[in-house]
Amino acid sequence: MRRDFTINAMALELTTDEPTFIDLFNGVSDLQNKLIKTPGKPEDSFSDDPLRMMRAARFMSQLNFTIDQSVLDAIKSMASRLSIISSERIRDEFIKIIMSDQPRLGITLLVECGLAEIFMPEIPMLKLEIDEHHHHKDVYEHTLTVLEQAIALESRLGGANLTLRLAALLHDIGKPKTKELITGGGVSFHHHEVVGARMTKERLRTLRFDNHIIKDVAQLVFLHLRFHGYGSGEWTDSAVRRYVRDAGELLTHLHLLTRADCTTRNQKKAQLLAQTYDQLEERITLLMEQEELNKIRPDLSGEQIMEILKIKPSPTVGKAYDFLLELRLEHGPLGEEKAKSELLNWWKQQS
Template sequence: MSDAALPPLTIVEIQSRVAAELSRIGSVIDELGARFAEAGEELALVGGPVRDAMIGRLQNDLDFTTSARPDVTERLVAGWADAVWDMGRDFGTIGCRKGPWQVEITTYRSETYDPSSRKPDVDFGDTLEGDLGRRDFSVNSMAVRVPGRDFVDPFGGIVDLAERVLRTPGAPEDSFSDDPLRMMRAARFAAQLGFSVAPEVVEAMTAMAGRIEIISAERVRDELVKLVCAPYPRLGLTLLVETGLATYVLPELPALALERDEHHRHKDVYEHTLTVLEQSIDLEHRLGGGPDFVSRFAALMHDVGKPRTRRFEDGGIVTFHHHDVVGAKITRKRMKALRFSNHDIDAVARLVELHLRFHGYGSGEWTDSAVRRYVRDAGDQLERLHILTRADCTTRNQRKADRLRRTYDSLEERIARLSEEEELAAIRPDLDGNRIMEVLGIGPGREVGQAYAFLLELRMDEGPKSREEAEAALREWWAARS
C-alpha cells in the first residue's frame, strides 16, 4: 500500500457529495433542527460529519452544536429520541439515539488548558462562529445550520479539504497552546485522511512538541491507536518523528533511525520498520476483520531492541544479538507507560519476542517437537505471528524473498498437519492432575506440578501417547527421580 497524499478534490465533487449525504440524513437533521428552532435555539451539524460528507465517508454518528444549554437540549430531545444519555453533561454534551443514528449535541463552547493542567476548562459560548473558531482544524470548522441547511465556513475549510491539507482556524501556536493533543490529532488526521499538513502547522508542532507532556497518557494512547489503525499510518508516524513529537510519545520509533555504519552493512531500521508495518497491513485479511492494532503495533515495535543491542564486530559485521528479547522488554515498558491493557501488552510483547524464532527453521530442519513448541509459545497469537514473520521480509533480493516465503509456507503446512492430527492449539499432557495423583499415589503439592511439566515436555517431544504409555512413562520418571 502507498502512503502518498491523495490527489485534490474539486469543489463540484464536494458539493455533490454533501448534497447526497444531506439527503440521506435529512429526516434526522430536519426534524431535530425544527424542534430547536421552535424553542428559539440554534442547531448546526458540525465537525467530522460535515467533513466526511465532503470526502464521501458515510457514517451514522452525527455531531451537532447548539446555542441551547445542556438542560434545554435534554428537554428538547426527550420524546423524540429512542434513548438519551448525559455522561458528557459537564462538557456541555447530551447524547441520544434515534433509530440507527447516534447523535451528540454540544453547547457552543470554548475550552483552554492552563499551562500546567491535563484537563481543559470548559466555558459555554454564544455564537456558532465562535464555536467553530476554537476547533482544531479548518476542515473540522465547517457547519450546516439546520433545518435551513445553510453552509457555514468562516475559515476556508472547504478549500483546504479540496486541497487535502490540514490548517488551524487561527494561529497554530494558539491552537496547540489551548489543547496540545491537537498536535497528535494532526498526525492522526493525516494518517486517516491521507492529507498533508500545512508548513506553518508543522513548524508550530516542532516548536511546541514538548507541550504534549501535559496531556494524560490515556489520551495520547487513544490518538496513537487511531493513527496506527488508520489507512495511511506512515504519513502520521513520519510526521510524529519529523516534528519531534515521537520523542515524547513513542521515543523508540525515532531511535530506530540508527547512524549508518560506513560500509552500510545493515538496513535502515526505521525505514525497514515502516515497510514491515505496511506489509503486515497487506496481510491483515488473514485475521478476518478490519484494522488490527495488536498486529500493527507489533510490526512497529518488533525491532526496537536493535539500538540497544547493536555491536560492530571484526570485518565490519554488525550484529543485534538478542534484540528480540530486549525489544519485548522495551515494548512492555512503553505500553505500560501509555496505559495499555495487560491483554494488549502481553500480546504485542509476545509477538516481538517471537518474531525471530522462524529463522531457526532453516530449510525445514525443525523436528515435530520444535514445531509444537513454536505453536505453544505463540498461543492465541499464532496467526498474528505468521503475519509479522512474513511481513518482516523486506529484502530486495527476489530470489531470497521467494525462498523465505516458500519456507514459511512449508512451516504453516506442517503446523496445519500436526494441528489436525494432534489439536496443537489445545495442547496439554496426556494425563490430568487427578490421574497423576492416582498413578503416583500422592496428594496435591509441588510434585504434581513437576509431574505435569514432565508430561507436557514429553508431549511436546514425542507427540500424543495412549493413556497406558503416558502412565508408564510417568512411573519411570518418578522412579528415576526418587
C-alpha cells in the first residue's frame, strides 16, 4: 500500500555498509515548508484508505501545516468515500483532531471539504444559523470560538480534556432545530439545550464513544444555559444547591464551559459576565465549606426512613428519600429531629 503523505514516506536504509537516507518524494522539502502532499496522485492515496482525508486534517491541527491544493481538491471530490470507513476508526481520528493544539484548523477543513457532513453533520449545519446574541457571527463561528476559549481554561482540569472539548463543540447543535423568527426581527432558539443534549447522545452513540463520555457530554450540553438564569445574583441558596447537585462531578467542566460560552466583543459586557460567574463560584465554594454540597444527601438514610415509618424496602422508601432530598436542597441541613418531624408529616399526607 502507498504511504499516505510525503512527510511519512522517507526511510533510512540500514542493510548497507553506510546508512542511506531515502526520500523519493521530497518529503524533507515538504516538512521544511510545512506542506501536506501525497507521494502520488491524492486520489490514489485516498482510494487506498479514505480515512487519510481525515488524517490530513489531523496533521493540520497537530503540526500547523497547510495542505497542498491538489490534496484539497481531491478531498472535496472524494469526501463521500469516508462513508465506507467504520465509525470506530472515524471516532479515533476525530479524537486526535479535537485533542490537538489547534483543533479549529482541522475542524474547518472537515467542514469546508464536506467530510464533517458524513460523520458529524450537526457542525456544518451551524453555518446556517445566526447567533441571537451576536449578529456579526453565525453559530458555527461562535462554536469554534467557544472551543478555543474552553481549551484556554482547561488547565483547571489538569490539561487537555475530551469531555470539555466535545461539549464546547456540540453545545449549540440544537439551535437549527429550535430556530424561531421573532416578530419585529431577530431569532430565538428556545430549549435548544434540551434538543441539543438529545442530539449529542445520538451522534456520540453513532460514533461509538464510551457510555460515560456520552452521558457526561450530553449533561454539559443540557446544563450549559443554566447560569443565564442567575441574573446578577438573584439565585437563592437552594438554587445554587440544585446547580451543584445537577452538575455533580462535572461542576468544574460546567464552570469552564459556561465561561467559554461568552464570546461577546463588548468588553464591558464580557467583564460583567465574568464577574457574575466569579460571584457564583464564590457562593458555591462557601456553601460547600458550610454544607459539603458535593455530598448532598437527605438528613435521614434509607434505613432510618424504613425504621421511622416502619416499612420494608419498597418504592415508597425512594419517594420518602426524594422528599427529604428536596427539603435538603431547599433549606439546607435540617438535622435528624427536624427531618424526622417533616417525614412523619409527609407520611400522614400519603395515607
